[in-house]
Amino acid sequence: xxxxxxxxxxxxxFKGAPVELKCNYSYSGSPELFWYVQYSRQRLQLLLRHISxxxxxxxxxxxxxxxxxxxxxxxxxxxxxxxxxxxALSPVGSEKLVFGKGTKLTVxx
Amino acid sequence: xxxVVQSPRYKIIEKKQPVAFWCNPISGxxxxxxxxxxxxxxxxxxxxxxNEEAVDDSQLPxxxxxxxxxxxxxxxxxxxxxxLGDSAVYLCASSLVVAGNTGELFFGEGSxxxxx
Numbered sequence: 001x002x003x004x005x006x007x008x009x010x011x012x013x014f015k016g017a018p019v020e021l022k023c024n025y026s027y028s029g030s031p032e033l034f035w036y037v038q039y040s041r042q043r044l045q046l047l048l049r050h051i052s053x054x055x056x057x058x059x060x061x062x063x064x065x066x067x068x069x070x071x072x073x074x075x076x077x078x079x080x081x082x083x084x085x086x087x088a089l090s091p092v093g094s095e096k097l098v099f100g101k102g103t104k105l106t107v108x109x
Numbered sequence: 110x111x112x113v114v115q116s117p118r119y120k121i122i123e124k125k126q127p128v129a130f131w132c133n134p135i136s137g138x139x140x141x142x143x144x145x146x147x148x149x150x151x152x153x154x155x156x157x158x159x160n161e162e163a164v165d166d167s168q169l170p171x172x173x174x175x176x177x178x179x180x181x182x183x184x185x186x187x188x189x190x191x192x193l194g195d196s197a198v199y200l201c202a203s204s205l206v207v208a209g210n211t212g213e214l215f216f217g218e219g220s221x222x223x224x225x
Binding site (some may be wrong): 006026030036046049088095098 | 149158164213218
């Protein structure tokens, strides 16, 4: 069975500080990994996916198959980054998407 | 484009009452998902449709939950009878799946159910 673990329920940093939201997964095959974000009073939306290898809003995430991790990083956090972040996994060739429990990021001024 | 539209946004009912949620996906999206999100948790898949066919309903509590997607467009999710533990946000999402790979999911605003 697929499982996504986000060990931090809450994460608080100051503006301009680096931020890393951790995500570990459990899956025997080759997964596709995603980060979804939900800003206050907005709907859940895709932030980035590992296959696109792009930086969105300054965020990057690298899939580490050896450590089964897909941590989300940003070198300089901004107040507008405050939101709920969900890591999600989809087995390759499947349309099923499994979410972690989420991490609430607060960026303080 | 309004995106995925869900209604009602909020619903408060007493236990044992029935409740229904409606979802209109983004035009052209062939795949529709219903997720349940409990407080402090991530979304959990209840059922997934490809067009009008339910292809994954393994997590749907079939004794009290039912869903349908007539004509492969709009979908309804029903709970009858509701229990206290059903209090949650019910999220609908849609995507355009190509070649069996997960596309970006577009979510609705959710329907928040409170069972008293």
